[in-house]
Structure formats: C-alpha cells, structure tokens
Amino acid sequence: MASEKLNSEEAIIGAFFAPLSRGFPGAFELKDDCAAIALAPGQELVVTTDAVIEGVHFFAGEAPAAIAWKALAVNISDLIAKGATPLAYLLAIAFPDAPERQWLAAFTDGLREAQSAFGCHLAGGDTDRTPGPLSVSITAFGTVTAGGMVRRAAARPGDEVYVSGTIGDATLGLALRRDPKLAGHWQIEAGERALFDAALSCPHPPVAIAGALHANASAAMDISDGLVKDFYRMCRASGCAGRIEAPLVPLSGPARRLAASGAVPLADLITGGEDYQVLACVPPEQTGGFERMANDAGVAVTRIGHIGAAGEGDYGALVVDGSGRTMALMGTGWDHFHNKDAT
Amino acid sequence: MASEKLNSEEAIIGAFFAPLSRGFPGAFELKDDCAAIALAPGQELVVTTDAVIEGVHFFAGEAPAAIAWKALAVNISDLIAKGATPLAYLLAIAFPDAPERQWLAAFTDGLREAQSAFGCHLAGGDTDRTPGPLSVSITAFGTVTAGGMVRRAAARPGDEVYVSGTIGDATLGLALRRDPKLAGHWQIEAGERALFDAALSCPHPPVAIAGALHANASAAMDISDGLVKDFYRMCRASGCAGRIEAPLVPLSGPARRLAASGAVPLADLITGGEDYQVLACVPPEQTGGFERMANDAGVAVTRIGHIGAAGEGDYGALVVDGSGRTMALMGTGWDHFHNKDAT
Numbered sequence: 223m224a225s226e227k228l229n230s231e232e233a234i235i236g237a238f239f240a241p242l243s244r245g246f247p248g249a250f251e252l253k254d255d256c257a258a259i260a261l262a263p264g265q266e267l268v269v270t271t272d273a274v275i276e277g278v279h280f281f282a283g284e285a286p287a288a289i290a291w292k293a294l295a296v297n298i299s300d301l302i303a304k305g306a307t308p309l310a311y312l313l314a315i316a317f318p319d320a321p322e323r324q325w326l327a328a329f330t331d332g333l334r335e336a337q338s339a340f341g342c343h344l345a346g347g348d349t350d351r352t353p354g355p356l357s358v359s360i361t362a363f364g365t366v367t368a369g370g371m372v373r374r375a376a377a378r379p380g381d382e383v384y385v386s387g388t389i390g391d392a393t394l395g396l397a398l399r400r401d402p403k404l405a406g407h408w409q410i411e412a413g414e415r416a417l418f419d420a421a422l423s424c425p426h427p428p429v430a431i432a433g434a435l436h437a438n439a440s441a442a443m444d445i446s447d448g449l450v451k452d453f454y455r456m457c458r459a460s461g462c463a464g465r466i467e468a469p470l471v472p473l474s475g476p477a478r479r480l481a482a483s484g485a486v487p488l489a490d491l492i493t494g495g496e497d498y499q500v501l502a503c504v505p506p507e508q509t510g511g512f513e514r515m516a517n518d519a520g521v522a523v524t525r526i527g528h529i530g531a532a533g534e535g536d537y538g539a540l541v542v543d544g545s546g547r548t549m550a551l552m553g554t555g556w557d558h559f560h561n562k563d564a565t
Numbered sequence: 566m567a568s569e570k571l572n573s574e575e576a577i578i579g580a581f582f583a584p585l586s587r588g589f590p591g592a593f594e595l596k597d598d599c600a601a602i603a604l605a606p607g608q609e610l611v612v613t614t615d616a617v618i619e620g621v622h623f624f625a626g627e628a629p630a631a632i633a634w635k636a637l638a639v640n641i642s643d644l645i646a647k648g649a650t651p652l653a654y655l656l657a658i659a660f661p662d663a664p665e666r667q668w669l670a671a672f673t674d675g676l677r678e679a680q681s682a683f684g685c686h687l688a689g690g691d692t693d694r695t696p697g698p699l700s701v702s703i704t705a706f707g708t709v710t711a712g713g714m715v716r717r718a719a720a721r722p723g724d725e726v727y728v729s730g731t732i733g734d735a736t737l738g739l740a741l742r743r744d745p746k747l748a749g750h751w752q753i754e755a756g757e758r759a760l761f762d763a764a765l766s767c768p769h770p771p772v773a774i775a776g777a778l779h780a781n782a783s784a785a786m787d788i789s790d791g792l793v794k795d796f797y798r799m800c801r802a803s804g805c806a807g808r809i810e811a812p813l814v815p816l817s818g819p820a821r822r823l824a825a826s827g828a829v830p831l832a833d834l835i836t837g838g839e840d841y842q843v844l845a846c847v848p849p850e851q852t853g854g855f856e857r858m859a860n861d862a863g864v865a866v867t868r869i870g871h872i873g874a875a876g877e878g879d880y881g882a883l884v885v886d887g888s889g890r891t892m893a894l895m896g897t898g899w900d901h902f903h904n905k906d907a908t
Contacts, residue, residue, distance in 0.1 A: 248609075250716065253802055255643040255786055256715045259610040266591075267602040267610065271655040271704055272691050277694075300598040314657075314702050348615050351623075359657050361614055361704040373593065385575045398730045418826015443598055458595055 227320040231349045234321070238330045239313065239344060246310055246343035250487060252417035257381045259310065266368045268306035269361065272296050280423075281399060286325050287332030288423040289358060294336040297362035297445065299427035299498040303444035304370040306364030307532030308340045308429065313347035314359040320351075340429050370436055374501075377441040377460035381503035383527035384512070385429045388474040389449050393494025394486065394558035395422030408485050414476040425498035431523070434515035435502055442502040448495040450551055454539035456501060457529070466527035468492060489551050492541070502527055570663040571772070577664065578865035581655065581673045582687060589653055589686035600688035602653065602706060609711045611649035612704065615639050619698035623766075626740065629668050630675030632701060637679040638861040639789065640705035642770035642841040646787035648715040648779030649707030651683045651772065656690035657702040663694075683772050689828045713779055715845075720784040720803035724846035726870035727855065729771045730791050731817040736837025737829065738765030751828050757819040768841035774866070778845055785845040791838040793894055797882035799844060800872070809870035811835060812887045832894050846872055 228234050235252050243249035248258035261267060274293045276282055298308050313333075321329075337343060342362070395418035398404055405415050427444065433444050441460060445452045449471065457464040471492055473481060480486040502523075504512045509525070516523040541549045571577050578595050586592035590599035604610060617636045617899065619625055641651050662670075680686060685705070738761035741747055748758050758831075770787065778785050784803060788795045800807040814835055816824060823829040833908075847855045852868070859866040884892045 250718070253878070254647075254714075254717045256611045256613040256649070256714065258648045258709070259612060260711055261604055261609070264605065267605070268599045269600040269602060269655060269704075269706075270689065271657045271702075273657050273659060273693055273702065274696070275659060275693060275695050277696050302598045304597075306599070312612060312704055314614045314616050314704075316616060316618060316700065346613065348702075350616055350618060352618050352697060352700070353620050354695060354700070357659065357695070357697070357700060359614075359616065359691075359702045361612075361655055361657075363612075366601070368603055371597075371599065374597045375593070 226323045228323060228326065229320045230349055234326065234349055238326045239347065242330060242333055242337065242344035246345050249343065249345040252346060257310070257312070259345070261365060264368055265365045268301055268304050268364045268366055268371050270297055270300040271359065271361040273302065273357060273359035275357045277529065279477055284423065286329035287335070290329045290332030291336045292425050293358040293360050294333060294340065295425045295427055295498060296341070298340045298429065299425070299446065301362055301364035301442040302427055302429050302432045303372070303435070303442045303500045304364070304366065305370060305432050305439070305442070306366045308342040308343035309363045309365050310343050310440045311360050311362040312345055315347065315355040316350040316352035316354070318352055318354065318414050344423055360402045366436065372435050372439050372442045374441060374443045374456055377456055377462045377464070377503040377529050378505065378530055379462060379531040381440055381505055381529040382525050383453070383464060383466065383529060384502045384504060384523045384525055385445065385472065386431055386500040386521055386523050388472045388477065389445070389497050389499065390416050390477045390491025390494060391421035391474050392425065392496035393491055394418040394477060394480070396494070396496060408480055410476060416474060417474065418473035422496060425496070427498045428500060428521040430519035431500055431516055431521040434512050434519060434521070435500065437515060438508040438512035439502045439504050442500055445497040445501050446495060446500050448493040449497065449501065450493045450539065450541055452501055456503070457539045462529045463531070463538055464527060464529045465542060468541055468549055470524065470526040472522070472524040489549060569666045570808050571666060571669065572610055572663045577669065579866055581669045582690065583686035585673060585676055585680065589688055592686065592688040595689060600653070600655070602688070604708060607711055610706045611644055611647050611707045611709055611714050613640055613643040614704040615643065616700060616702035618700045627766065629672035630678070633672045633675030634679045634767050636701040636703050637676060637683065638768045638770055638841060640703045641685070642768070642787040642789065643684045643771055644705055644707035645772050645775045646715070646778070646785045646843045647707070647709065648713060648782070648785070649709045650775055651685040652706045652708050653686050653688040654703050654705040655688055658690065658812070659693040659695035659697070659700040661695055661697065661699055706897065708777065715778050715782050717784060717786045717799055718802035720799055720805045720807070720846040720872050721848065722805060722872055722874040724783055724811065724848055724872040725868050726796070726807060726853050726872060727787065727845045727847060727866045727868055728792065728815065729774055729843040729864055729866050731815045731820065732766035732788070732840050732842065733820045733834025733837060734761050734817050735768065735839035736834055737761040737820060737823070739839060749821055753819060760817065760819060765839060768839070770841045771843060771864040773862035774843055774859055774864040777855050777862060777864070778843065780858060781851040781855035782845040782847050785843055788842045788844050789838060791836040792840065792844065792857045793836045793882065795844055799846070800882045805806060805872045806881055807870060807872045808883045808885060811884055811892055813867065813869040815867040832892060836894055849859040
C-alpha cells in the first residue's frame with residue numbers, strides 16, 4: 223500500500239486535503255469550487271501568494287513534510303510582517319506524476335503541523351498534473367484592523383531599525399546542502415549543522431510578533447532575499463536613507479563563531495537570504511513598547527540600525543562595520559543600491 | 566527591442582503588471598508584499614484558485630493574450646457561479662525562460678481586456694522562473710452578501726435545472742485544434758471554425774448572471790469538466806436525483822447543425838467540457854424571477870432538466886433523449902455515476 227499511486231483528484235482531496243479544512247466552515251469541506259471568508263466588523267483581509275518549485279526553491283528529493291511546511295511558512299512570513307493574524311490559505315499543487323499515498327500523507331502532515339503552528343486552515347485549492355517539476359503555490363489570508371496593514375513604504379526619518387530572531391542560519395544551511403564538505407572545513411558539530419539545515423528547510427517566521435508590529439511599527443517587511451537587499455528595498459520604497467550597523471545584527475551562537483573565526487564572512491550572512499524573519503522600522507517613542515510587546519510574545523527583536531533624514535532624491539541603505547566604515551558587500555554589484563551616501 | 570528579454574522581476578512587475586493594479590488601492594501599486602482587501606459592511610469574500618499550465622490546459626505556442634484571458638476567465642467562472650461579483654485577483658506566474666518584452670506586452674493586454682470585461686483588478690502576485698513549462702496560477706476574489714454564496718451542494722427536489730449560454734462549442738474547438746482536418750469532414754466555414762476556437766481559447770463566463778443566481782438559485786456551479794459530469798457532481802453533493810433532457814440543451818447554430826447531421830454525437834457535446842457556463846438549480850416558484858433577471862442582464866438561460874425526489878442513498882444524474890430513454894454516455898464509464906435509476 224505504501225507505494226500506491228493516487229490518480230483521482232477527488233480521492234486526493236477527500237482523503238488528504240479535506241481534513242486540513244476542518245475548523246474553517248467557509249471551506250465547505252473542500253466540496254465546493256470556492257471558499258467563503260467572513261470578516262469581523264472593522265477588520266480587513268491581507269492577502270499574499272508565493273509558489274515554491276522543485277529545483278528552484280527546494281532541492282529534488284526534499285522531504286515532503288519540509289516542502290509543505292516551507293510552502294506555507296514563506297506565505298505566512300509575508301502576512302505577519304504586515305501585522306496580520308493568519309486565517310486561512312488556498313493550495314494549488316501541480317504533480318509531475320500521480321502522487322504516492324505515502325508521499326501525500328507526509329506532505330499533509332507537514333501542512334497540518336505548519337497550519338497548527340501558524341494558526342490557520344486550508345480553505346480550498348486546485349490539484350493539477352504538470353509535465354514540469356512539483357510546484358506548490360499558496361495564497362494566504364490574514365486579518366488586520368481596517369487600514370492597519372503595516373506597509374513596506376512607510377519608514378520615516380528617525381525610526382529605529384529592528385530584526386526578529388537571528389540572521390544567516392539558513393544561508394549556512396544552504397551552503398552546507400550545496401557543499402557538505404564545508405562541515406569539515408568549518409569544524410561544526412552535527413547539532414550545529416542540524417540547526418542550519420532546519421533554518422533553511424523549516425523556517426519559523428515569528429507569528430507572535432504581529433501585534434507588536436501592528437501597534438508600534440511605521441513600516442515592516444519580511445526578510446527573504448537577504449537582510450541588506452530587503453533593507454535597501456524598504457528604504458527605497460520609503461524614500462529614506464537607512465543605515466545598518468553590521469556588528470549589531472543578531473546571529474545564532476554557531477553562526478557567530480563562524481563569523482568570528484573568519485570561516486564565513488559576516489557579509490555573507492547578512493546578504494544571504496531565506497531568513498524569513500521580520501525587518502521593522504519603529505519610531506523612537508515606540509521602541510520601548512515594541513520591545514516589550516515582542517518580548518511578552520516570546521519573540522526576540524534586536525535593534526540593528528537607524529533611518530536618517532534624506533534630502534530630495536537621496537535614499538538608500540548603508541551597512542557599516544564596527545569602525546563606522548561602509549562595508550563592501552558582494553563587490554561592486556551593490557553600488558547601485560544607493561545613489562548617494564546616506565546619513 | 567521586440568526580442569528584448571526581461572530578467573528582473575522588478576522590471577517585469579513595474580512595467581507590465583503594476584499598471585493592471587490601478588484602480589485597486591489595496592494593491593499598493595504592487596510595491597508591497599501583500600495586498601489589503603476591505604469589504605463593505607454585510608459583505609463577505611468568495612475566493613478560488615485555478616492554475617493553467619502549458620501542455621496541460623493550453624497548447625504550447627498559444628497566443629499570450631489568450632493564455633492570459635483564459636487564466637483569469639476560468640477563475641472568474643467559479644466566482645460568478647457562486648453569485649459573487651468579481652473584485653480582484655492575484656497572479657503567480659512561472660516562466661521557463663526570461664520572458665520577452667513583446668510576449669509580456671501581449672500577455673498583459675489579454676489580462677487588461679479580461680479584467681475590464683469581468684470588472685476586477687490585479688492586486689498582487691509572484692513571479693518565478695521554472696525548469697518546467699509556463700504556469701499561470703490565479704487566485705480570484707469576489708464579494709457576496711454575507712452568507713449568500715450559492716453552494717454546489719444545495720440542490721433540492723423540485724428544482725428546475727438551467728444552463729447559461731450554449732454548450733459544446735469549446736469541445737468542437739478542441740477537436741479542431743487536435744485534428745484540423747475535421748473542418749473538412751464537417752464541412753464548416755471559417756467563421757464557424759473561429760466561433761468554436763474562440764469558445765475554447767477565450768471563454769466568456771456570463772459575469773452578469775451573478776445577481777440572478779444570488780436572488781433565485783438554490784445551488785449552482787460552473788461547467789468546466791462537461792455538463793453531464795458536473796451535473797452529476799452537483800446531484801451527488803446535494804444528495805439528489807437529477808435528470809437532464811438532452812434535446813433541451815442549448816447549442817450554437819453551427820453545433821446544432823453538426824449534431825443534427827450526425828457528424829458529431831450530441832453525447833460528445835454534453836460531456837466534453839471547457840464550457841465555462843453556469844449550471845443552476847432554481848426552485849419552481851423562482852424560475853420566473855430567475856429567467857427575467859438573467860434576461861434583463863443579457864444572459865441567455867435555458868431550462869434543461871429537473872431535480873426529483875430521491876430515496877435514501879438514491880442520488881445520481883440521468884440524461885434522457887427525446888424519447889425519454891436513458892442515453893449511453895461515454896460507454897460504460899458513466900455507469901458509476903448513478904447508483905440507482907433516478908426519477
């Protein structure tokens with residue numbers, strides 16, 4: 223039975239996906255073509271969509287539970303960085319072959335764990351066959367107070383810049399997947415390696431931070447393409463000049479050791495991507511409230527920089543080292559990321 | 566310039582997709598990671614997702630405007646069959662190669678025409694590269710009065726069964742795409758062939774029918790997998806026994822001629838799929854109102870059958886010919902579609 227293949231879309235939905243919709247009445251047990259989403263008075267919906275594709279966003283042969291977890295986590299990461307509370311999601315999945323029962327069971331186990339961790343339910347979806355690789359496209363829904371979505375483009379001069387969690391672990395996990403021999407070069411233990419791999423394959427966006435962001439942040443976004451690149455995007459969208467002090471960027475113990483020994487440049491950790499943490503700009507008068515609310519929610523947040531005043535057309539992102547010198551990041555490729563020295 | 570390729574996701578979004586979001590403030594000009602959707606008091610959201618994949622849902626080399634139109638139309642079709650008014654959509658697109666400027670211009674022209682025809686705006690999305698074929702996954706949002714989504718599983722004994730538009734034209738278009746020589750066998754003119762091809766590649770779900778459904782229908786769904794199969798699904802979901810009188814099924818003039826001459830069996834037309842019309846069950850006391858409202862909205866609707874009383878465990882779908890005899894459809898493969906003769 224373990225290798226039994228399922229050719230019927232209805233059988234797949236009924237046996238594996240419908241149970242994930244229990245608890246969300248608007249899913250109609252996945253027996254209709256649409257789902258219904260009702261909002262409490264004064265709420266509005268925040269929506270996002272992100273796909274993960276085999277060979278692009280995850281390695282061929284990745285554990286199905288990890289594929290499922292990450293597919294949902296990268297979407298939830300977008301929602302919570304907007305101060306939204308996760309509610310539900312749609313799943314559009316395209317299989318290159320009829321999936322095996324065992325694979326589907328593991329995949330739905332991963333989804334079940336993720337939706338339980340993030341507090342949302344499956345509300346609907348679409349199941350297809352494809353001549354291409356496995357593709358999992360999720361649309362996620364969260365709720366905020368009407369008008370309360372925390373924007374990317376709303377950073378203001380004077381804001382302090384925060385990140386949640388630690389930065390760079392997933393980058394190290396990716397490097398180890400691509401070149402397992404690095405574990406020996408870096409002299410890391412199995413537990414450290416497992417930490418880096420888990421950061422890559424099972425990211426935990428800080429779902430409990432939404433309230434602290436909603437109450438205090440002037441702008442926020444999730445960090446998916448590298449801290450520096452995403453910080454630059456936020457500064458550009460906001461028309462602001464920002465600065466990150468690289469030594470303030472929070473690293474895990476094992477990552478800090480690798481950076482301190484010179485085995486891995488700090489620059490690689492802050493440009494590497496796949497962190498799925500939150501980058502937030504907080505007005506100075508609200509930093510106390512932000513830190514307290516995040517702490518109370520069990521989310522570690524660290525101040526790493528500042529948004530300065532910018533002249534007209536003067537925006538960008540600087541990263542400085544412990545001596546206040548501008549760091550060279552990814553060679554000259556980063557030059558176009560600021561059009562003038564930021565304050 | 567015509568063959569210029571675009572490698573930057575930001576350039577693609579800024580030049581081609583962002584203009585499609587104008588008029589929907591919650592899209593934030595596609596400059597944020599999420600969109601915000603506000604609802605008027607007393608409204609709720611209806612959501613659906615459907616992907617179209619090259620080689621599965623459309624032919625390789627299909628005109629980009631037609632791919633775009635169909636990708637949106639198949640989603641809007643689901644919404645309006647639920648009595649919902651289209652509002653917005655998210656677009657997740659995966660390109661096998663960096664897309665050319667000319668291709669993107671034609672694709673976004675198709676989206677622009679479709680969203681104008683259906684009354685909705687682009688609100689966000691995701692742009693990826695894939696080692697597989699072109700894939701376009703859309704999530705569409707519509708609004709209904711809270712609790713007012715028209716369900717699939719709510720047909721009741723005594724209901725009359727209606728379809729919108731005409732059935733079978735897309736099936737003929739698909740047959741002609743697969744075997745162009747059929748045009749000669751069928752002795753059809755260029756204009757007739759164009760009609761069938763347009764039904765396949767640019768379906769027009771009857772967006773104006775939503776109000777008539779919402780006010781009058783006990784159950785509805787869109788017809789995408791063939792009238793008979795979808796009618797069976799509705800009967801099964803509702804626990805009802807239904808009957809379609811095949812001679813009542815509305816056909817276009819050219820399709821009727823082909824069926825009358827015996828060139829194409831009527832059974833092929835009513836089982837073929839890709840119609841993207843609406844199948845609705847209407848209580849007898851509301852058929853007058855339903856027909857009048859649909860007519861006033863410019864949507865042709867035709868009564869084709871009836872929902873009968875069903876004993877316990879007795880549900881299914883019968884299709885009868887002009888003599889009241891059960892039609893043989895797709896050989897014995899359809900037998901499992903009813904577990905007992907329906908009334």
